Amino acid sequence: MVRITRAIDFSASLRYVRPELSDDDNAALFGSRARHHGHNYRLEVTLRGEPDPVIGMVLNLKDLQQILDVEIMARFDHRDLNLDTPYFEKDPPTPENFARVIRRILIAALPDGMLDRIRLQQDADLWVDVVEPEP
Amino acid sequence: MIELTRRYRFPAAHILSQPSFSAEKNLATYGKCANPNGHGHNYQVEVTVTGPIDERTGRILSPDLLDRIFEERVESRFARRLLNDDEAFRDRVPTTENIALVIHETLADEVAKRSSAEVIRVKIVETRHNSCISGAIA
Numbered sequence: 001m002v003r004i005t006r007a008i009d010f011s012a013s014l015r016y017v018r019p020e021l022s023d024d025d026n027a028a029l030f031g032s033r034a035r036h037h038g039h040n041y042r043l044e045v046t047l048r049g050e051p052d053p054v055i056g057m058v059l060n061l062k063d064l065q066q067i068l069d070v071e072i073m074a075r076f077d078h079r080d081l082n083l084d085t086p087y088f089e090k091d092p093p094t095p096e097n098f099a100r101v102i103r104r105i106l107i108a109a110l111p112d113g114m115l116d117r118i119r120l121q122q123d124a125d126l127w128v129d130v131v132e133p134e135p
Numbered sequence: 136m137i138e139l140t141r142r143y144r145f146p147a148a149h150i151l152s153q154p155s156f157s158a159e160k161n162l163a164t165y166g167k168c169a170n171p172n173g174h175g176h177n178y179q180v181e182v183t184v185t186g187p188i189d190e191r192t193g194r195i196l197s198p199d200l201l202d203r204i205f206e207e208r209v210e211s212r213f214a215r216r217l218l219n220d221d222e223a224f225r226d227r228v229p230t231t232e233n234i235a236l237v238i239h240e241t242l243a244d245e246v247a248k249r250s251s252a253e254v255i256r257v258k259i260v261e262t263r264h265n266s267c268i269s270g271a272i273a
Binding site: 016018029030031091092093094095096097099100117124125126127128129130131133 | 143
C-alpha cells in the first residue's frame with residue numbers, strides 16, 4: 001500500500017458563534033475568536049491504496065484536483081464559513097469542526113476506502129489531523 | 136481519530152556532555168556539540184493532543200489553555216537558558232531525544248490535570264537537519 005498526499009490552499013473568514021447565545025455570551029465563551037476574522041488554510045489530503053497498474057496512480061491526480069476544486073475550493077475559498085456555507089449554523093468553525101466537515105465531504109466524494117487522512121492547517125502553528133482507521 | 140497540533144518555539148543553549156566521561160571521551164562521543172562553553176538552537180516544539188471534542192466549544196483543547204501551560208511549564212523554564220542547568224538534565228544529557236521526553240512528560244502531566252485532552256506526541260525540531268518524536272505516530 002502507498003499513501004499519496006495533495007495539498008491545496010484557500011482563504012476564508014469566520015466567527016465562532018453559538019446561535020443560542022447572546023453576543024456577550026459568545027464573546028465570553030470564545031474570546032477574540034467570536035469576532036469576524038480570517039485564515040489562510042492549507043489542506044493536505046492523503047489517499048491510500050495500490051497504484052493502478054496501467055496509469056501508475058492510486059487516483060489520477062488530475063481527478064483528485066478536480067474533486068478538491070469542486071468540493072473544497074468552490075465551497076470555501078474566499079467565502080465566509082458562517083454566512084456562505086451551511087455547515088456552521090449550529091457549531092463554531094473551530095479547526096476540529098471544520099476538519100470533520102471536510103472529512104465528511106471527501107468521504108462522500110472519493111472512491112470507498114481511499115481517504116487515509118486529512119490535515120487542516122489554520123496557520124503555520126496550528127493544525128488538525130483526522131486519520132481513518134486501518135483497513 | 137482526530138488530533139490537534141500546536142507549534143511553539145524557544146531558543147536555548149546546551150552542552151552535550153556525559154558527566155561520567157572524560158573531556159576526551161565527551162569530545163569523541165558528541166563532537167562539536169561537546170563544546171564546554173556551550174552552543175544553542177532555535178527549538179521548535181510540536182505538541183499533539185487528542186481527546187473528546189467538547190461539542191459546546193467545538194474543541195479538543197483550548198489553544199489558549201495550551202499556550203498558558205506551555206508558557207508556564209516550558210517557555211519560562213527553558214527559553215534563553217542553558218538546558219544543562221535545569222534539574223531535568225542533571226542525570227540526563229540534553230540531547231534532542233531527552234528534551235523531547237522531558238517536555239512530553241511535563242506537558243502530559245499538566246494537560247491531564249487541567250483538561251480532558253491527552254498529549255500523545257511531542258516533536259522537537261532542533262535544527263533543519265534533526266528532529267525527534269516522543270510518543271505515538273499516527
